[in-house]
Amino acid sequence: MASMARRLFHNRIGFAGFVLCVVVLVAALFAPLLATHGPREQSIRDRFQGPSAQHVLGTDNFGRDVYSRILYGFRTSIAVAFGAVGIAALLGSAAGLAAAYFGGWTDRLLMRSMDVLLAFPIILLAIAVLAVLGPGSVNTALAIGIVYLPIFARLARGPALTVLSWDYVAAARALGAGGLRVVMRHVLPNVMAPLLVQLTLSLSTAILVEASLSFLGLGTQPPTPSLGLMLSESRDYMLISGWTSFFSGFAILIASLGFNLFGDGLRDIVDPALRGVDG
Amino acid sequence: MTTYVIRRLLDLAFVLFGVSVLIFMMLRLIPGDAVAIMLGANIDITPERIEALRRQLGLHLPLHQQYAQWLGGVLQGDFGRSVWTGRPVADEIVGRLPVTLQLSFMALAFAIVVSFPLGMLAAGARGGRADAVVRLASIVGLTLPSFWVGVLLLYVTSMYLPAWPTIGYVPFVEDPVGNLARMALPTFAVALPMIAALTRILRSSLLDVLSLDYIRTGKAKGLATRTLFYKHALRNAMIPVITVIGVQVGYLLSGVVVIEQVFAIPGLGRLVIGAINERNYPLAQGVILVATVVFVFVNLVVDLAYAWIDPRVEYT
Numbered sequence: 240m241a242s243m244a245r246r247l248f249h250n251r252i253g254f255a256g257f258v259l260c261v262v263v264l265v266a267a268l269f270a271p272l273l274a275t276h277g278p279r280e281q282s283i284r285d286r287f288q289g290p291s292a293q294h295v296l297g298t299d300n301f302g303r304d305v306y307s308r309i310l311y312g313f314r315t316s317i318a319v320a321f322g323a324v325g326i327a328a329l330l331g332s333a334a335g336l337a338a339a340y341f342g343g344w345t346d347r348l349l350m351r352s353m354d355v356l357l358a359f360p361i362i363l364l365a366i367a368v369l370a371v372l373g374p375g376s377v378n379t380a381l382a383i384g385i386v387y388l389p390i391f392a393r394l395a396r397g398p399a400l401t402v403l404s405w406d407y408v409a410a411a412r413a414l415g416a417g418g419l420r421v422v423m424r425h426v427l428p429n430v431m432a433p434l435l436v437q438l439t440l441s442l443s444t445a446i447l448v449e450a451s452l453s454f455l456g457l458g459t460q461p462p463t464p465s466l467g468l469m470l471s472e473s474r475d476y477m478l479i480s481g482w483t484s485f486f487s488g489f490a491i492l493i494a495s496l497g498f499n500l501f502g503d504g505l506r507d508i509v510d511p512a513l514r515g516v517d518g
Numbered sequence: 519m520t521t522y523v524i525r526r527l528l529d530l531a532f533v534l535f536g537v538s539v540l541i542f543m544m545l546r547l548i549p550g551d552a553v554a555i556m557l558g559a560n561i562d563i564t565p566e567r568i569e570a571l572r573r574q575l576g577l578h579l580p581l582h583q584q585y586a587q588w589l590g591g592v593l594q595g596d597f598g599r600s601v602w603t604g605r606p607v608a609d610e611i612v613g614r615l616p617v618t619l620q621l622s623f624m625a626l627a628f629a630i631v632v633s634f635p636l637g638m639l640a641a642g643a644r645g646g647r648a649d650a651v652v653r654l655a656s657i658v659g660l661t662l663p664s665f666w667v668g669v670l671l672l673y674v675t676s677m678y679l680p681a682w683p684t685i686g687y688v689p690f691v692e693d694p695v696g697n698l699a700r701m702a703l704p705t706f707a708v709a710l711p712m713i714a715a716l717t718r719i720l721r722s723s724l725l726d727v728l729s730l731d732y733i734r735t736g737k738a739k740g741l742a743t744r745t746l747f748y749k750h751a752l753r754n755a756m757i758p759v760i761t762v763i764g765v766q767v768g769y770l771l772s773g774v775v776v777i778e779q780v781f782a783i784p785g786l787g788r789l790v791i792g793a794i795n796e797r798n799y800p801l802a803q804g805v806i807l808v809a810t811v812v813f814v815f816v817n818l819v820v821d822l823a824y825a826w827i828d829p830r831v832e833y834t
């Protein structure tokens with residue numbers, strides 16, 4: 240672990256990503272402390288103001304403070320992305336491990352179902368799920384979680400199959416280890432590294448998908464501050480206050496970029512074969 | 519190869535069956551009475567209206583009969599009727615599909631045309647300044663929200679080029695120049711992430727290939743760098759690029775759905791969002807089904823092209 244941290248420090252791209260992630264996470268976690276205004280606090284008199292000492296990033300069409308709303312927007316993005324990826328990683332890798340362990344019909348049925356989910360263009364599957372569940376942050380997390388299930392199922396299944404064929408697993412079984420024990424103690428640690436990398440990269444894209452869905456009006460609903468929603472609302476007043484559009488979109492980029500760079504760095508560290516070519 | 523194609527087609531049949539079941543179930547999984555929700559969005563609910571719509575949708579039948587009826591219709595191009603306009607869903611889709619396809623193909627072509635020189639430039643100048651710039655740009659480009667780029671492009675053009683037509687759509691056959699002018703900005707916005715992904719994979723794939731023995735042999739026998747690069751390296755470096763194109767088409771379609779909303783382009787994306795907002799479920803189902811089937815076939819073509827180009831692919 241310590242050597243991993245040291246290697247991350249030397250991987251410039253990964254380290255830059257790490258720093259961005261920390262910034263976004265701190266902003267999301269401590270939004271109430273860092274915000275200068277309430278995220279829903281309106282003041283029609285102060286609408287459409289440019290950046291100033293009082294409103295660092297200006298105000299929107301209701302006179303709400305854009306900087307404070309972005310901090311709370313990070314909160315929504317992070318909560319939805321972590322929820323979605325958490326669901327996908329837990330259920331997806333459980334499905335992948337079960338498929339690898341049981342083989343046969345279980346394997347075929349599970350993995351074919353995953354193929355069906357993969358057949359949809361991601362945003363359309365998410366839209367279909369939201370059409371059924373209705374809009375909102377929690378449902379958005381569920382929808383993105385379902386969309387990402389197959390990624391983790393496939394990722395866990397491949398290496399798990401390899402590990403299960405190794406002699407030491409056969410030895411553990413011969414010693415009387417049960418199925419769950421074999422999977423948890425021997426298989427899981429061996430597939431952990433690629434799963435962690437995928438987890439980080441998925442957070443990056445989940446932030447983008449949440450922003451897209453909210454932008455389309457199907458995700459997070461007003462008045463909950465969401466970056467995609469802010470960008471969407473700002474379009475009508477773009478020529479009066481272009482900065483709201485700029486800052487809210489830039490915030491989406493920063494959040495997504497941070498996790499992408501960090502995941503990229505992690506991959507270089509975890510998979511030394513790729514080092515130097517990609518990173 | 520033939521067995522591979524057959525296997526691939528069998529897989530395809532299963533996947534399409536699964537997709538059809540999921541989309542069929544959409545309407546049935548909606549919590550509460552989907553029919554009342556659909557009607558309630560626009561007009562007063564009366565028991566007669568509910569019953570009429572339920573019969574029209576075949577919801578009074580047992581589930582398996584509903585599915586058989588629905589699928590039978592779909593296979594004959596009958597996706598049901600739009601709840602509000604009463605027009606066949608198929609007609610609505612046929613009207614919008616060319617718009618979405620045009621935008622998708624333009625973005626795909628643009629991405630390929632731009633990313634090849636960039637990827638080759640970066641690989642050729644490995645470790646140099648051009649390489650560093652291209653690499654950094656391709657990492658950022660990958661996470662660039664295309665709808666944000668779209669909004670910024672709209673802003674910049676309306677500020678500095680107010681005469682440029684940015685919003686809406688005119689068919690190519692009616693006004694080719696107007697069509698392309700309106701499509702230019704959305705094409706650029708949708709293509710950006712794909713340019714980033716393709717440049718990145720082409721660069722690393724080229725670097726992989728350039729370090730192989732046969733390239734060294736070529737160098738030793740005195741081949742010109744140019745010949746080596748274009749004739750020998752590029753071809754082999756193409757293989758992973760094709761895989762990534764296949765993966766990226768999915769993101770491209772997602773980008774198109776969102777960008778249509780930004781530029782008010784009347785394609786499938788706008789159709790499906792509108793359908794969901796007004797609870798017009800048969801229309802939403804139809805659009806999602808058609809778009810997914812198109813996507814599945816694009817993936818099939820990519821897979822087959824891949825197997826055809828790279829004879830080493832194991833047909834398992």
